[in-house]
Amino acid sequence: xxxLRLFVSLLVAILFLALGDSHIAQAKTCNQxxxxxxxxxGDGTGLEIPKDDFEIPKDDFEIPNNDFEIPKDDxxxxxxxxLPKKHIPQSKIAKPEVNMGKLIQIGINIAKGTxxxxxxxxxxxxxxxxxxxxxxxxxxxxxLKLAVKxxxxxxxxxxxxxxxxxxxKMGNLEEATSQLTLARxxxxxxxxxxxxxxxxxxxxxxxxxxxxxxSERDLYQFPIQLDPSRIKFPR
Numbered sequence: 001x002x003x004l005r006l007f008v009s010l011l012v013a014i015l016f017l018a019l020g021d022s023h024i025a026q027a028k029t030c031n032q033x034x035x036x037x038x039x040x041x042g043d044g045t046g047l048e049i050p051k052d053d054f055e056i057p058k059d060d061f062e063i064p065n066n067d068f069e070i071p072k073d074d075x076x077x078x079x080x081x082x083l084p085k086k087h088i089p090q091s092k093i094a095k096p097e098v099n100m101g102k103l104i105q106i107g108i109n110i111a112k113g114t115x116x117x118x119x120x121x122x123x124x125x126x127x128x129x130x131x132x133x134x135x136x137x138x139x140x141x142x143x144l145k146l147a148v149k150x151x152x153x154x155x156x157x158x159x160x161x162x163x164x165x166x167x168x169k170m171g172n173l174e175e176a177t178s179q180l181t182l183a184r185x186x187x188x189x190x191x192x193x194x195x196x197x198x199x200x201x202x203x204x205x206x207x208x209x210x211x212x213x214x215s216e217r218d219l220y221q222f223p224i225q226l227d228p229s230r231i232k233f234p235r
Contacts, residue, residue: 073129102234110139117143117155118230125231128166128224137166157186158227165224173210177203195227 040222109115110123124139140163148214166181187195202225209222 099234117147118232121230133166133169157183161227171219
């Protein structure tokens with residue numbers, strides 16, 4: 001799960017860079033050069049501060065050597081000798097398979113408005129996993145619009161389903177019901193009985209939420225169930 005969240009954050013960062021929005025990409029880069037400490041913001045501006053201003057007297061951090069003496073009898077293990085040796089085939093070692101060049105190109109295509117439905121799905125899903133529900137909703141809306149234009153019924157079903165799920169998380173239960181109902185109809189037209197059954201269960205749960213006027217905490221704890229069937233990571 002940690003790997004997934006790190007990868008998702010990377011996807012979002014790539015999109016922000018592709019959009020060229022310095023307000024969104026609020027990252028700060030700090031490095032040392034020459035005799036100054038230079039803090040450079042995302043917009044390229046910075047403030048140079050003399051390095052000497054950050055000098056700290058060494059005496060403040062002196063630690064008696066005796067505190068860290070190790071008795072001669074206490075020998076540290078030699079890892080190459082004491083640890084069991086086991087050959088791990090290269091085929092068993094996980095290697096990154098995502099093509100970063102293609103991933104960046106997808107971000108550029110989205111920024112230019114030339115992305116495919118599946119491109120929008122990828123970045124929408126990334127934002128949703130990162131709990132950036134507003135941005136995810138924007139991407140799913142773009143995917144839905146393009147799917148309608150292309151007469152892509154499956155794309156429309158997935159986009160409507162996932163928009164409905166996001167509306168639940170944002171507290172828009174009536175809109176969530178509307179979107180999920182549309183998704184159900186399209187799944188049914190495609191003969192996808194499994195998805196129809198899953199959407200039916202979601203609609204029942206949402207109706208129960210409508211009856212109790214849920215709090216923000218209740219909505220936050222309500223699990224989101226996106227349809228990831230057309231998420232394609234670039235290889």
